Amino acid sequence: MDDARIARRGVGPRLWLAGGWLLLALLAAILAPLVAPQDPLAQDLMLERLPPFWLDGTEPGYWLGTDSLGRDLLSRLIFGGRIAFIVAFAAAIAACLVGSVLGLIAGYFGGWADRIISRIVDIWMAFPPVLFAILLVAVLGTGLSSVIIAIAVIDWTRFCRVIRAEAMGQSRMDYVENARIAGYGRIGIMLREVLPNVVPSIVALLSLEMGIAVIVEAILSFVNLSISTDDPTWGGIIAEGRLSIHQAWWVLVFPLITLILTVLSFSQFGEALKARFDPVLR
Amino acid sequence: MSAACLDIRSLSAVLPNGQRVLRSVSLSVQPGEVRALVGESGAGKTMIGKAVLGVLPPSVRIAEGDMLLEGEDLGQLQPKARRTLIGARTALIPQDPLTALNPSRRIGPQMTDRLVRILGWSDERADNRIRQLLDEVQIRDPERVLKSYPHELSGGMRQRVLIAAAFAAEPRLIVADEPTTALDVTVQKQILRLIAQLQRDHGTAILFVTHDLGVVAKISQRVSVLYAGKVVEEAETAALFAAPQHPYTRALMAATPRYTDPLASLRPVDDAVLAGLAAEIAAADQAWRRPHG
Numbered sequence: 001m002d003d004a005r006i007a008r009r010g011v012g013p014r015l016w017l018a019g020g021w022l023l024l025a026l027l028a029a030i031l032a033p034l035v036a037p038q039d040p041l042a043q044d045l046m047l048e049r050l051p052p053f054w055l056d057g058t059e060p061g062y063w064l065g066t067d068s069l070g071r072d073l074l075s076r077l078i079f080g081g082r083i084a085f086i087v088a089f090a091a092a093i094a095a096c097l098v099g100s101v102l103g104l105i106a107g108y109f110g111g112w113a114d115r116i117i118s119r120i121v122d123i124w125m126a127f128p129p130v131l132f133a134i135l136l137v138a139v140l141g142t143g144l145s146s147v148i149i150a151i152a153v154i155d156w157t158r159f160c161r162v163i164r165a166e167a168m169g170q171s172r173m174d175y176v177e178n179a180r181i182a183g184y185g186r187i188g189i190m191l192r193e194v195l196p197n198v199v200p201s202i203v204a205l206l207s208l209e210m211g212i213a214v215i216v217e218a219i220l221s222f223v224n225l226s227i228s229t230d231d232p233t234w235g236g237i238i239a240e241g242r243l244s245i246h247q248a249w250w251v252l253v254f255p256l257i258t259l260i261l262t263v264l265s266f267s268q269f270g271e272a273l274k275a276r277f278d279p280v281l282r
Numbered sequence: 283m284s285a286a287c288l289d290i291r292s293l294s295a296v297l298p299n300g301q302r303v304l305r306s307v308s309l310s311v312q313p314g315e316v317r318a319l320v321g322e323s324g325a326g327k328t329m330i331g332k333a334v335l336g337v338l339p340p341s342v343r344i345a346e347g348d349m350l351l352e353g354e355d356l357g358q359l360q361p362k363a364r365r366t367l368i369g370a371r372t373a374l375i376p377q378d379p380l381t382a383l384n385p386s387r388r389i390g391p392q393m394t395d396r397l398v399r400i401l402g403w404s405d406e407r408a409d410n411r412i413r414q415l416l417d418e419v420q421i422r423d424p425e426r427v428l429k430s431y432p433h434e435l436s437g438g439m440r441q442r443v444l445i446a447a448a449f450a451a452e453p454r455l456i457v458a459d460e461p462t463t464a465l466d467v468t469v470q471k472q473i474l475r476l477i478a479q480l481q482r483d484h485g486t487a488i489l490f491v492t493h494d495l496g497v498v499a500k501i502s503q504r505v506s507v508l509y510a511g512k513v514v515e516e517a518e519t520a521a522l523f524a525a526p527q528h529p530y531t532r533a534l535m536a537a538t539p540r541y542t543d544p545l546a547s548l549r550p551v552d553d554a555v556l557a558g559l560a561a562e563i564a565a566a567d568q569a570w571r572r573p574h575g
Contacts, residue, residue, distance in 0.1 A: 173384075174377075174378060175381065175382055177337050177374075178374060180336075180337050180365075181336070181368060181373070181374050182373075183365050183400045184400065192387075193384050193387075196384070197385065197386045
């Protein structure tokens with residue numbers, strides 16, 4: 001019965017399509033050395049700018065063609081997924097932890113705690129996020145951990161604002177008042193009565209944030225501020241593709257499609273999960 | 283006479299702008315008694331209940347007066363001791379059963395949690411107690427209900443659960459805040475009957491907040507009529523209905539719609555009565571302000 005109800009509201013296909021793509025991309029990234037057809041770093045100037053498989057002049061084993069140094073595009077995308085997913089998970093979870101805890105405190109306790117946290121969030125959000133990220137990475141130095149820290153530092157406010165608003169709404173509910181009358185402590189009420197009701201939103205935001213982290217990482221790679229330039233990253237491939245757009249459009253287009261599909265899947269997956277697990281919406 | 287279950291002595295509460303929302307309210311609830319608190323919306327009935335239970339909105343400040351719960355002055359207690367006392371001796375039957383249960387937790391744990399965590403009962407004792415109470419509120423399939431999420435139950439069912447939860451810890455005083463207002467008319471009657479039944483069986487005192495004089499007549503022994511945060515009349519319920527003293531009470535009774543002639547009988551409170559009330563309130567405020575600056 002549950003499945004029927006979900007399918008009727010279109011949650012099923014969304015969940016499975018988005019989840020399917022993410023699972024495929026994640027597995028490919030994890031198993032990259034096994035599934036990538038070529039070495040992503042191997043250059044071969046004899047094979048430069050091979051087109052994708054359905055055009056003339058291709059070589060077998062180079063499905064999506066090669067870039068201007070003759071490196072296999074598909075293999076580079078698969079290996080680039082490793083960094084994309086590591087950044088997505090680590091940065092989103094870090095941002096989620098910081099933002100949700102502060103948002104919960106601000107929304108539930110209100111008063112001074114809320115005023116201080118909200119002011120910090122306001123100031124934080126006045127910084128242009130991408131410039132802020134570039135600045136942070138420039139200060140911290142390039143590298144995987146700097147990128148993760150930069151994204152978490154910028155994007156915790158997204159969690160904080162949403163969770164604050166939700167916790168605020170929750171703390172006005174009668175069951176919270178009832179718990180107070182019964183004699184529960186404030187922190188106990190926050191964790192037992194308020195938190196479970198904001199978890200669906202946290203899950204949805206977490207997934208959305210993973211998509212955003214993928215984009216930010218790509219932007220940082222694009223401006224050459226992410227990881228060492230040897231490792232392929234989606235943003236890095238896009239940056240290279242931009243230079244040879246007239247000679248080899250596929251070097252730009254395929255990483256873009258990968259990026260878009262991944263980011264879209266993260267956001268849709270989150271929404272679908274929320275709808276699936278929210279007892280009130282369900 | 284033994285100590286009242288609840289004794290409120292000239293309680294005044296003010297908003298930040300200095301306006302009084304409760305105007306020297308005095309009322310007492312004897313052990314095992316149902317005390318009705320009647321008045322129109324915004325008269326401060328709910329505010330009195332919240333004050334007793336210690337959950338006034340942060341903007342409302344108690345400016346004066348005492349509240350004694352079984353002889354213990356709530357104002358003299360440390361906040362923690364006050365919370366513990368209120369938690370152990372009182373309970374609330376809320377107005378809206380739809381928002382009074384946590385939507386993301388199953389009914390069973392929501393009901394037993396309080397007994398186990400706050401009152402230190404064993405899991406088994408709490409579970410037995412809850413089942414007994416569910417039986418008392420005539421829930422025939424406790425297994426299903428205990429496993430349900432609130433949204434899987436009807437409004438009337440949820441209110442039964444809340445009534446059972448309120449009586450579970452054997453409180454001395456229950457504040458029932460318009461417990462039937464949010465329900466279907468057909469369900470209202472059953473719920474009212476249940477509350478009355480459990481009240482008799484358990485001997486619990488109830489402060490019954492309502493705007494419905496019909497409910498007052500059915501359930502309460504004594505009644506306070508509230509207008510703009512001021513008690514304008516207080517009487518035995520039977521006496522009040524036989525011979526209302528205050529013009530406002532008389533106007534309220536006259537305003538009760540009658541089924542025989544609903545349109546003609548449905549009329550607002552008379553302007554002259556309202557003017558009298560306004561003068562009464564103004565005089566009371568003046569008298570109050572003098573010593574309070």
